[in-house]
Amino acid sequence: MTDRPTAVVTGASSGIGAATARALARSGFHVVLGARRVDLCAEIAAQIDGTALRLDVTDAESVTAFAAAIPQASLLVNNAGGAKGLEPVADADEDAWRWMFETNVIGTLRVTKALLPALIASGDGYIITVTSIAALEPYDNGAGYTGAKHAQAMLHRTLRGELLGQPVRLTEILPGMVETDFSLVRFDGDAEKAANVYKGITPLTADDVADVIAFAATRPSHVNLDQIVLKPRAQANAMRAYRES
Known part of the structure; x- marks a missing residue:
């Protein structure tokens, strides 16, 4: 593809994924952007001299085709994911739970498995997975997403x-409140509910x-940042934040 190291970003059509693609391009990577909305990825790819490929992490055939189109890669950013609903366990929507586990968990598994051989073969591979502070603690009405x-x-x-001894580093990014279209998706497009978050x-x-x-991604090869938790100054944890009146 290029003499620049290749970084693969999933969920790259908007939000954190799109911003990450741009930031990695500025840092010297050739970025492969993957998402279902490949037209949006293509717009970003044109701006950063990257490559846009269609990717649906919930579809095994899509992941296989995606990985087959990437001959080499040294960095994978597992960003695809999301939440649906905000109900107590007693009112849980099983279909929403299945979507969250399929997208966040099985999707990450599929892409990681598919690209792991290339990451190891690069001699200096890196896997960055964007989870959430929801991976550290529960919060009321959020059992599906926190799970x-x-x-x-x-x-x-x-x-x-499992990868100790292999030339691959792993970093988990755990954000708190980030204003993207995350809440809009969670609340099925209800802009007012999303804004209230x-x-x-x-x-x-x-x-x-x-x-x-x-x-x-730009630290020396011997440095592994295991976990990075970042939150707004006004947020202490998933359930506690200071809001201006």
Whole structure:
């Protein structure tokens, strides 16, 4: 593809993924952007001299085709994921739970398995997985998402040990409140509900998270940043934040 090292970013059509693609390109990577909305990826790829490929992490055939189109890669950013609903366990929507586990957990598994041989073969591979502070603690009405993010984190953290001795580093990024279209998806496009999530708070932006990912990706090869937790100044944890009236 290029003489620049290749970075692969999933969920790259918007939000943290799109910002990460831009940040990595500025850091000297050739970026392969993968998402279902490949037209949006193509727009970003044209701006950063990258490559856009269609990717649906919930579809095994899509992941296989995606990986086959990438001859070499040294960095994988597992960013694809999301949440649906905010109900108590007693009212849980099983279809929403299945989507969250399929997207966040199995999707991350599929892409990681598919690209792991190339990452190892690069001689200096790196896997960065974007989980959430939901991977550290539960919060009321969020069991489906916190459960999925805990499972995704266990996948990533287990791989950290399994790859000891291989030329691959692993970093888990755990953001708190980040204002993207995340909440809009969670609430099925209800803009008012999504806006209320960040009301009275200056949240993180996608660029804030992308800057941290790019920082991790450009550390010397012997340095492994195991976990990076980042939150807005006004947020202490998943359940506690200070909101301006």
